[in-house]
Amino acid sequence: MTVNPAPRPTKTILRALAGERLPTPPVWMMRQAGRYLPEYRATRAQAGDFLSLCYTPDLAAEVTLQPIRRFGFDAAILFADILLIPQALGMDLWFVTGEGPRLSTITTGAELAALKPADAVHETLAPVYETLRILSRELPRETTLIGFAGAPWTVATYMVAGRGGLEQAPAHALKDQDRATFQGLIDLVTEATITYLSAQIEAGAEVVKLFDSWAGSLRGQDFDDFALEPTRRIIAALKQRHPQIPIIAFPREAGDRYIGFGRATGADCVALDNSVAAEWAAEHVQKDGCVQGNLAPGHMVTGGQALVDETRRIVAAFSDGPHIFNLGHGITPDADPDNVALMIQTVRGG
Numbered sequence: 001m002t003v004n005p006a007p008r009p010t011k012t013i014l015r016a017l018a019g020e021r022l023p024t025p026p027v028w029m030m031r032q033a034g035r036y037l038p039e040y041r042a043t044r045a046q047a048g049d050f051l052s053l054c055y056t057p058d059l060a061a062e063v064t065l066q067p068i069r070r071f072g073f074d075a076a077i078l079f080a081d082i083l084l085i086p087q088a089l090g091m092d093l094w095f096v097t098g099e100g101p102r103l104s105t106i107t108t109g110a111e112l113a114a115l116k117p118a119d120a121v122h123e124t125l126a127p128v129y130e131t132l133r134i135l136s137r138e139l140p141r142e143t144t145l146i147g148f149a150g151a152p153w154t155v156a157t158y159m160v161a162g163r164g165g166l167e168q169a170p171a172h173a174l175k176d177q178d179r180a181t182f183q184g185l186i187d188l189v190t191e192a193t194i195t196y197l198s199a200q201i202e203a204g205a206e207v208v209k210l211f212d213s214w215a216g217s218l219r220g221q222d223f224d225d226f227a228l229e230p231t232r233r234i235i236a237a238l239k240q241r242h243p244q245i246p247i248i249a250f251p252r253e254a255g256d257r258y259i260g261f262g263r264a265t266g267a268d269c270v271a272l273d274n275s276v277a278a279e280w281a282a283e284h285v286q287k288d289g290c291v292q293g294n295l296a297p298g299h300m301v302t303g304g305q306a307l308v309d310e311t312r313r314i315v316a317a318f319s320d321g322p323h324i325f326n327l328g329h330g331i332t333p334d335a336d337p338d339n340v341a342l343m344i345q346t347v348r349g350g
């Protein structure tokens with residue numbers, strides 16, 4: 001039997017992820033479906049609340065498609081949330097308007113043991129897979145469909161504290177006081193994430209991204225044990241099951257730990273926040289492969305010449321290698337959609 005070589009990808013995002021330098025970088029935006037868009041606010045009102053929106057496939061697919069219709073981004077990211085995994089493992093989850101997520105907490109071995117096993121998550125998460133199936137039918141043929149999950153450290157910070165924001169302290173405390181329980185929690189979330197992302201790929205995700213929003217609060221060996229190692233394990237397991245699917249890792253605010261992160265974890269692309277300079281990242285991170293991100297989300301609020309100049313500077317800094325244009329973190333609700341259009345026009349050479 002002869003084995004045909006893998007066909008060369010045609011979608012721009014997949015080409016960049018395969019290591020190709022493109023004359024114009026493909027572009028999408030973290031939180032591109034969100035409250036800065038009036039059409040998102042209307043669909044969210046129709047759903048009633050944020051979690052109902054996540055678990056209603058027709059509506060979740062609709063909000064995923066809205067920024068594609070309005071702006072023609074090169075990728076669509078599944079509409080869901082990183083905290084659906086703790087909920088699928090049996091924790092309570094709710095969102096307080098204006099404040100963010102709340103969860104029941106895990107701080108003891110007994111509470112950890114009471115959670116469901118990793119492969120029970122499909123029961124709760126089945127609607128997410130249905131959203132992906134709808135999207136793979138409805139997206140324009142040039143648009144790449146991205147699935148995602150939170151990385152175990154970030155998800156664990158919410159599971160231990162019961163809330164997010166600046167409160168990673170409870171997770172640090174558990175890690176330092178009862179490392180075995182904390183490691184058990186990381187292991188459970190790691191296994192659940194592997195099975196969740198595999199199912200997302202089987203439902204149509206062409207790329208998956210791991211959000212480690214609080215990676216920057218880990219230092220030294222802790223960074224290796226809880227940011228790098230779980231990410232490496234997830235990527236190794238996914239590559240074994242789905243070798244053709246590219247993976248983006250986002251160890252936000254990792255600073256100089258961005259160096260070598262792609263090689264150490266097997267990620268095809270490293271997403272950069274806006275605390276590192278593009279020129280520095282081009283030299284130290286992009287030399288190993290594709291990078292994504294870096295524009296400060298505040299420019300989507302303030303716009304003007306500063307937005308144009310900074311967008312051009314980032315495009316130029318990464319122009320010698322594979323690059324996907326994106327923000328350094330999610331777009332905020334006070335952003336102006338016209339500034340998004342201006343950013344895209346600038347990236348595409350307008």
Ligand SMILES: Cc1c2[nH]c(c1CCC(=O)O)Cc1[nH]c(c(CCC(=O)O)c1C)Cc1[nH]c(c(CCC(=O)O)c1C)Cc1[nH]c(c(C)c1CCC(=O)O)C2
Binds near residue numbers: 100
């Ligand atoms: C930490 C984290 C969460 N969720 C996520 C992260 C990692 C990325 C990051 O650091 O921002 C990831 C996420 N959350 C959401 C997506 C969908 C895809 C996308 O558009 O990027 C993705 C990829 C939708 C969402 N997730 C949330 C919203 C706003 C909900 C609303 O409509 O009221 C959206 C569109 C809610 C959410 N969800 C979470 C928080 C802290 C909040 C409240 C803060 C806020 O309101 O922005 C947890």
